Amino acid sequence: MxxxxxxxxxxxxxxxxxxxxxxxxxxxxxxxxxxxxxxxxxxxxxxxxxxxxxxxxxxxxxxxxxxxxxxxxxxxxxxxxxxxxxxxxxxxxxxxxxxxxxxxxxxxxxxxxxxxxxxxxxxxxxxxxxxxxxxxxxxxxxxxxxxxxxxxxxxxxxxxxxxxxxxxxxxxxxxxxxxxxxxxxxxxxxxxxxxxxxxxxxxxxxxxxxxxxxxxxxxxxxxxxxxxxxxxxxxxxxxxxxxxxxxxxxxxxxxxxxxxxxxxxxxxxxxxxxxxxxxxxxxxxxxxxxxxxxxxxxxxxxxxxxxxxxxxxxxxxxxxxxxxxxxxxxxxxxxxxxxxxxxxxxxxxxxxxxxxxxxxxxxxxxxxxxxxxxxxxxxxxxxxxxxxxxxxxxxxxxxxxxxxxxxxxxxxxxxxADRGPSKGFVLPEVLSPTFKRLAHHDLPHDAAPRWVVVVGPGSTNIPELWEMEEVDPAGITFPSPGTVQVQDAEGTVTTLRRTAMAYDDGRTFTAALGSVEIWKYLNLATSPHPMHIHLSHFQVLSRENYDITGFDRATRGSARPIAFKAAGVLEAHELGEKDVIRVGTAGRLAPNATVGELVTVAVRFPVVGRGVHHCHMLEHEQHMVRPLVVSPAVHLHAGGNHTHAMP
CATH class of the missing domain: 2.60.40.420 (Cupredoxins -  blue copper proteins)
Structure with missing residues (x-):
């Protein structure tokens, strides 16, 4: 049979x-x-x-x-x-x-x-x-x-x-x-x-x-x-x-x-x-x-x-x-x-x-x-x-x-069924002895994190996915379009500037094969968004609540820093190896509810090639999507940097 x-x-x-x-x-x-x-x-x-x-x-x-x-x-x-x-x-x-x-x-x-x-x-x-x-x-x-x-x-x-x-x-x-x-x-x-x-x-x-x-x-x-x-x-x-x-x-x-x-x-x-x-x-x-x-x-x-x-x-x-x-x-x-x-x-x-x-x-x-x-x-x-x-x-x-x-x-x-229960299974105390939560020494400490900011509908009336880079705030007048300041639990303020948003914008995130990177997802929208990264797997390090009232939705930048409010709690199904993570509240949006969240993940890249990272709400996937490239580390620096003189 x-x-x-x-x-x-x-x-x-x-x-x-x-x-x-x-x-x-x-x-x-x-x-x-x-x-x-x-x-x-x-x-x-x-x-x-x-x-x-x-x-x-x-x-x-x-x-x-x-x-x-x-x-x-x-x-x-x-x-x-x-x-x-x-x-x-x-x-x-x-x-x-x-x-x-x-x-x-x-x-x-x-x-x-x-x-x-x-x-x-x-x-x-x-x-x-x-x-x-x-x-x-x-x-x-x-x-x-x-x-x-x-x-x-x-x-x-x-x-x-x-x-x-x-x-x-x-x-x-x-x-x-x-x-x-x-x-x-x-x-x-x-x-x-x-x-x-x-x-x-x-x-x-x-x-x-x-x-x-x-x-x-x-x-x-x-x-x-x-x-x-x-x-x-x-x-x-x-x-x-x-x-x-x-x-x-x-x-x-x-x-x-x-x-x-x-x-x-x-x-x-x-x-x-x-x-x-x-x-x-x-x-x-x-x-x-x-x-x-x-x-x-x-x-x-x-x-x-x-x-x-x-x-x-x-x-x-x-x-x-x-x-x-x-x-x-x-x-x-x-x-x-x-x-x-x-x-x-x-x-x-x-x-x-x-x-x-x-x-x-x-x-x-x-x-x-x-x-x-x-x-x-x-x-x-x-x-x-x-x-x-x-x-x-x-x-x-x-x-x-x-x-x-x-x-x-x-x-x-x-x-x-209305019959006697079976005693054939005992819930094991240990499931996977090979799984472990990442510790401090497993994480990179010599590189800046990647920042991805989720923003509500803009001029095109669709939600947006912003890739960011850290910049010096000197000379910037706030609010400034595409610029967001974030104040963490220690009071440190980081200034971020948008580098890409549309699918075909330049400045693609490029990671090294075998590397571990810290990605920070900041949600400035009212809706939660499930974020998915191809070519990788990750562990969720933290979920934090942030005051996002400083974000000027007309200018599309922060008038004052997006400020830490409180540490959140990771749920049971968020404590293992993941490839999708919800960024934003899981429940009904009640009046005066906290909607701002910062989710930090440690991403590992075990395979190479061109992929994407995106929101897994399929109605958002066509516009909240960006390319992602994973390359052998030696390829990223092969031949050094060359400056070509004009003839």
């Missing part, structure tokens, strides 16, 4: 090391067909839970359909490397049993795409084959009022009534560029967003796959249109395992569950019934038509709208990916409508396992692109139903908030 996603990732037995290295790879490489839904893991006699109604306007029943597992792809062993072919195809995908299938651009005909499972340390070559047909299967619309934000925006509801079509989207042809997000690979294999493939063409990518066992994801990265192509369905998960992780005996098989989160909206017909057409809908605010963060009313988990999962009263592992365009998920587990403190135990972050399990006492805040590896023990909830909900800071968990695009806060339901 072919293995499925519900079975253990690797076989076990006396020759465990050999099997981990070879057993899962030999003779495989085609799509491994999975059963449509998760096996119940023996979770019989479920006595609680069931379908529930949602807001009448949303027309679908919650918790009607079981959670679906994406099929699995495993590579073929080619001796010194592994190989895999993944095809992009247009397909009709069932997302809920009460509505017609939805036409999507997919990997291998499913959304999310198949989960690619590999063994860490095995170089991997993937042929990404473009077999897409037809124009973009998404209707893009916007709406708005010159008087300001709506207290109940149309983005809360399906259909296109009251909106206008966004020009230039309906006839987008199926060009694609695949980015394996989080893979430490050179720029030539990273899925450069302008190296597009059309139908009938292929993208050949070689991945070292030489990094910690972790959860990555792959998605389209086409410049200017990724907000539409990913929304159309071009995204999937990538998992790697190694001996260190295997030795932990973490929950496996049906108890190792991917949770691929996204939000979508759909069109309706003349009678108001949902049809299988994706709608990308955003609100444009005020006479300047400022775009609000994209949010859609239907939450999909593994491509199913508001699913349920039957579980046994045992420990489960959940690999959570926020694959939404722009929505932040603040996840809580509720029992009888009340939060279960410490229910989620974080064991891994974007780039692998951490040193020890960490309990989440409040919400697990995941911004777009972030991942979290968590454990949940259901043994105390025999015969009961629990909900995973998305909530907002200052809001009762599980309560809706129409004004902030949260008409339906439920994400999914867990139905716990």
């Amino acid at each position: 072919d293995p499925t996603a519900s079975e253990p990732f690797e076989p076990s037995g006396p020759n465990r090391r050999t099997l981990l290295r070879y057993g899962a790879l030999t003779g495989l490489g085609a799509l491994v067909t999975a059963t449509p839904f998760f096996r119940s893991d023996g979770a019989a006699a479920v006595t609680a839970g069931g379908p529930e109604p949602t807001a009448p306007e949303l027309k679908l029943t919650k918790f009607r359909d079981p959670l679906r597992v994406p099929p699995v792809l495993r590579p073929r062993d080619r001796g010194d490397h592994d190989e895999l072919t993944v095809r992009m195809r247009t397909a009709d995908v069932t997302v809920h049993s009460e509505m017609p299938p939805v036409t999507m651009w997919t990997y291998e005909g499913v959304y999310p795409g198949p989960t690619i499972k590999t063994v860490s340390g095995r170089p991997l070559r993937i042929v990404w084959e473009n077999r897409l047909t037809g124009d973009l299967p998404v209707t893009a619309v916007d709406f708005g009022s010159a008087t300001g934000r709506s207290p109940d925006p149309l983005s809360n509801y399906p259909g296109t009534a009251g909106t206008q079509v966004v020009p230039g989207v309906s006839d987008l042809a199926p060009w694609a560029a695949v980015h394996l997000h989080g893979m430490l690979t050179g720029g030539g294999n990273d899925g450069w967003m302008e190296n597009l493939t059309g139908p009938g063409d292929v993208q050949l990518s070689a991945y070292p796959n030489d990094q910690a066992a972790t959860t990555l994801w792959y998605h389209d990265h086409t410049h200017h249109v990724s907000r539409f192509s990913v929304y159309a369905g071009l995204a999937g998960m990538f998992l790697s395992r190694n001996e260190e992780e295997e030795a932990l005996d973490l929950p496996d098989g049906a108890r190792d569950v991917p949770l691929f989160l996204s939000d979508r909206n759909f069109d309706v017909d003349g009678s108001g019934a949902l049809v299988g057409r994706l709608v990308h809908k955003v609100e444009m605010v005020g006479p300047q038509r400022l775009m609000r963060t994209h949010a859609a009313p239907y939450t999909l988990v593994n491509g199913v709208v508001w699913p349920y999962l039957e579980v046994a009263p045992r420990w489960y592992r959940f690999r959570i990916v926020n694959a939404a365009n722009s929505r932040m998920y603040r996840l809580m587990l509720l029992s009888d409508g009340r939060p279960v403190p410490g229910a989620l135990r974080v064991i891994g972050t974007d780039q692998g396992l951490i040193d020890k399990p960490l309990a989440v006492e409040g919400a697990l805040n995941l911004s777009p692109g972030e991942r979290a590896d968590v454990l949940i023990d259901f043994s105390a909830f025999r015969g009961r139903a629990l909900k995973l909900v998305n909530t907002l800071e200052g809001l009762a968990p599980g309560a809706p908030d129409k004004s902030n695009d949260l008409l339906e806060p439920d994400v999914m339901q867990f139905r716990v």
